[in-house]
Amino acid sequence: MFSLAFSWSCSVPSLDSLKTRKKLTVGKSSYDYFSIKAAEKKLGDLSRLPVSLKVLLENLLRNENGTTVTVDDVKAIAQWLVDKRSDREIAFRPARVLMQDFTGVPAVVDLAAMRDAMTAMGGDATKINPLSPVDLVIDHSVIVDEFGSKAAFKDNVKLEYERNAERYAFLRWGQQAFDNFRVVPPGTGICHQVNLEYLAQTVWTGKEGRTTLAYPxxxxxTDSHTTMVNGLAVLGWGVGGIEAEAAMLGQPISMLIPEVVGFKLTGKLKEGNTATDLVLTVTQMLRKHGVVGKFVEFYGPGLDQLSLADRATIANMAPEYGATCGFFPIDAETINYLKSTGRKPGRVALVEAYAKANGLWRTARTPDPVFSSTLELDISSVEPSLAGPRRPQDRVPLSQVAANFAEELVKPKPGFDKAGKESQPTPVAGQKFTMDHGHVTIAAITSCTNTSNPSVMLGAGLLARNAVAAGLKVKPWVKTSLAPGSKVVTDYLAKAGVNKDLDKLGFNLVGYGCTTCIGNSGPLPEAIADAVTKADLVAGAVISGNRNFEGRVNPLVKANYLASPMLVVAYAIAGSLKIDLTKDPIGYGKGNKPVYLKDIWPSNAEITETVRKCVTPAQFRAQYADVFGGDANWKKVKTTASQTYAWDKKSTYIQNPPYFEKMPAAPKAISEVTGARILAIFADSITTDHISPAGNIKKDSPAGKFLVKNKVAQADFNQYGARRGNHEVMMRGTFANIRIKNELVPGTEGGVTTYYGKPGEKVEPVVEPIYDASMKYQKAGVPLVVVAGKEYGTGSSRDWAAKGTNLLGVKAVIAESFERIHRSNLVGMGVLPLVFKDGADRKSIGFDGTDTIDLVGFAEKLTPGMDVTCRITKADGTVKEIALLLRIDTVDEVEYFKNGGILHYVLRGLLKAA
Incomplete structure (x- = not known):
């Protein structure tokens, strides 16, 4: 089995001003570690510091160097206990970096481009090399083209390799070209589940000379759901690919010491409830409480009632409740999980000994930590729930789903505003059934959130067994799929024998990957798609994922609900969101007798016993024994060994990006933004999916036209996510989501804007694709701005949402608020994030496309959080000035922006060091 850690040498030894370096003996092994308890001699009692902040404290103690980390930074953590918040900026150095292929491919493209740039500037290309261990898991590329048959998995894998041959060859090149870089091949599982089940160690080790150092x-x-591993007491979170690349290259993560919200759990789940019901409740509560940019840490006696998989399910949804992380401390359940997933005994022993020695161990008697704020949930109050139809925080009790859908159907909201109140039975070509509003067209067991949890996966299998025994079948208009997060899942489903029952209901294995949750649901059957399109039906999807934003799951499916795998199976049988599964028959079985959900729902005791019998450490050891080797398909992928990449100008997947073209060795002085036009005005909750979609590429879109021009057949378009290595496709896809609404073109959906020409130039306004308008503006030398509402950039940590914005010539985004990762990414690409002040917003200011925008007052002395003057010149010549808050939050971010972006900053630093 592969070594538990990289062969990894630690950075420069700590100054250890507080004398905290100690020895720890575990069995026959000896380790050095930095003791939080020893730090208390100088800092005072730290026992009630949140465990997540203790991890940050240890990181500072270990990396203290007098420059990026000082003793004052360490003291600021101790002071947090008094103030419960801090405005201190610290430098966090994570032990490692995790990537998935959608965000990983462009990151490796950037590294390859940086090697070329380093060579062009007379430097050593091999200096561009990960200094921190990096794992890239290929999990986002498999699409559910085939389903409902034994051949679905094999056929989907074949299509995946055909579509992604260039990308996979490029990643294999990167695997040999870069040190400290490993690739987990396709068909292994979802990165977060592979991380939880194998890669994560809870306590990491590294060599420092002849000494082995132990640390958290x-x-x-590069995926926002990196937080899933918080359930295993591993502190980590999602960042943009840009920031992750900098971390790989030795740059610390610059951050403010966060507020920590304590979430107290008491009680235990009642009969019939699942971890999914719990997490949807937690998500709703935390989103209402307000935790954006904060740590959330779970505590209380309820933790003893949660399995590690349940904890990981809750931690996974941190992006949905808006937190940086959702952390669980190390305790006996952590140790049980490490053992049950086949970790080596020596590592398990180290985790327990280290946690106890360093004050990171939790028991039922551990005093409650001090938090910035708290909230509490009695787990027994949780009820069966879904979330939807368009946001993961909008929990709906199972008993109210039918009423919720009926209410949403008649509301003038995005995706529903063309729907009528009346039923619209619509014929389906070649079929005896009709379609209507609320018909479930997709039922997918998908996503890291739930497929990592044996209780809900085996629960779905047991429910399927009972349904088959009762004579129930899935409705013929439902596209069903099963995409486990790792091969271990199919092992234990098979051992329990429930895989056969899932197959009988159409939940055949379609692949190991994110599939439907990331938008890779594949096309609906043609006759179903035609019926939905012709009647403009509000079709439904029920998925066990974590994201249900409009246009994400499938462009034809408007009402998307998140649910447990068990309820996914139930809704596939029911076939409609209009059925109340708490009282209406789920279907009619043998003898045409009505069958109710309660009749086929397995008991908690049966699920628990099945998990106990069918999930074993041997399964994990077997499936991860050769995790980096890959199957025969992967081994056939050919690549050329070299230190720099041989770019193919004809490739429509991988191209050398323009970020470093003619880059000077020293940065130019920054300048004000003057004479700008507004490219787009957006409302609240514009997601990174809206800004940079991951799904299908329309033939008549700018990206589609580009591919056609390059002789790519529409059948081979693949998707935006798979083409993130080609900036030509991705910049054309920026703001190209079919559901995005630009207020400069009222009454429309899709990536269009109104082009008004250069300020002072008299042209007839033209409605055209945002990309086309951007190219015209850039050719005329006109800078651009984007204006938006609240929560701009919410959703996945998608670096292309910032890269594409940059390449469209957007110099600033003015919004009411930003989601954490996207704000950071904008700074990392040299785009100004600006926030309205004093309750102002786009409507009160009265922006329109004829405005000329000047952003001034920052170029001479750029400082974090300063005011920037926005001068708005109307078409009639009148001028209005407002103050905007600059959301460049730290001194490091100022340096990134001055250099034109974080990668430029790193590249210049490496060149200078050489």
Whole structure:
């Protein structure tokens, strides 16, 4: 089995001004570690510091160097206990970096481009090399083209390799070209589940000369659901690919010491309730409480009632409740999980000994930590729930789903505003049934949130067994799929024998990957798609994922609900969101007798016993024994060994990006933004999916036209996510989501804007694709701004949402508020994030497309959080000035922006060091 950690040498030894370096003996092994208890001699009692902040404290103690980390930074953590918040900026150095292929491919493209740039500037290309261990898991590329048959998995894998041959060859090149870089091949599982089940160690180790140093396992990842591993007491969160690349290259993560919200759990789940019901309740509560940019840490006696998989399910949804992380401390359940997933005994022993020695161990008697604020949930109050139809925080009790859908159907909201109140039975070509509003067209067991949890996966299998025994079938208009997060899942489903029952209901294995949750649901059957399109039906999807934003799951499916795998199976049988599963028959079985959900729902005791019998450490050891080797398909992928990449100008997947073209060795002085036009005005909750979609590429879109021009057949378009290595496709896809609404073109959906020409130039306004308008503006030398409402950039940590914005010539985004990762990414790409002040918003200011925008007052002395003057010149010549808050939050971010972006900053630093 692969070594438990990289062969990894630690950075420069700590100054250890507080004398906290100690020895720890575990069995026959000896380790050095930095003791939080020893730090108390100088800092005072730290026992009630949140455990997540203790991890940050250890990170500072270990990395103290007098420059990026000082003793005052360490003292600021101790002071937090008094103030419960801090405005201190610290430098966090994660132990490792995790990537998935959608965000990983462009990151490796950037590294390859940086090697070329380093060579062009007379430097050593091999200096561009990960200094922190990096794992890239290929999990976002498999699409549910085939379903409902034994051949679905094999056929989908074949299509995946055909579509992604260039990308996979490029990643294999990167695997040999870069040190400290490993690739987990396709068909292994979802990155977060592979991380939880294998890669994560809870306590990491590294060599420092002849000494082995032990320290908390920490990471950042290029997927927002990196937080899932918080359930295993591993502190980590999602960052943009840009920030992750900088971390790989030795740059610390610059951050403010966060507020920590304590979430107290008491009680235990009642009969019939699942971890999914719990997490949807927690998500709703925390989103209402307000935790954006904060840590959430779970505590209380209820933790003893939660399995590690349940904890990971809750931690996974941190992006949905808006927190940086959702952390669970190390305790006996952590140790049980490490053992049950086949970790080596020596590592398990180290985790327990280290946690106890360093004050990170939780028991039922551990005093409650001090938090910035708290909230509490009695787990027994949780009820069966879904979330939807368009946001993961909008929990709906199972008993109210039918009423919720009926209410949403007649509301003038995005995706529903063309729907009528009346039923619209619509014929389906070649079929004896009709379609209507609320018909479930997709039922998918998908996503890291739930497929990591044996209780809900085996629960779905047991429910399927009972349904088959009762004579129930899935409705013929439902596209069903099963996409486990790792091969271990199919092992234990098979051992329980429930895989056969899932197959009988159409939940055949379609692949190991994110599939439907990331938008890779594949096309609806043609006759179903035609019926939905012709009647403009509000079709439904029920998925066990974590994201249900409009246009994400499938462009034809408007009402998307998140649910447990068990309820996914139930809704596939029911076939409609209009059925109340708490009292209406789910279907009619043998003898045409009505069958109710309660008739086929397995008991908690049966699920628990099945998990106990069918989930074993041997399964994990077997499936991860050769995790980096890959199957025969992967081994056939050919690549050329070299230190710099041989770019193919004809490739429509991988291209050398323009970020470093003619880059000077020293940065130019920054300048004000003057004479700008507004490219788009958006409302609240514009997601990174809206800004940079991951799904289908329309033939008549700018990206589609580009591919056609390059002789790519529409059948081979693949999707935006798979083409993130080609900036030509991705910049054309920026703001191209079919559901995005630009207020400069009222009454429309899709990536269009109104082009008004250069300020002072008299042109007839033209409605056209945002990309086309951007190219015209850039050719005329006109800078651009984007104006938006609240929560701009919510959703996945998608670096292309910032890269594409940059390449469209957007110099600033003015919004009411930003989601954490996207704000950071904008700064990392040299785009100003600006926030309205004093209750102002786009409507009160009265922006329109004829405005000329000047952003001034920052170029001479750029400082974090300063005011920037926005001068708005109307078409009639009148001028209005407002103050905007600059959301460049730290001194490091100022340096990134001055250099034109974080990668430029890193590249210049490496060149200078050479």
């Amino acid at each position: 396992d920490t990471l950042v990842g």
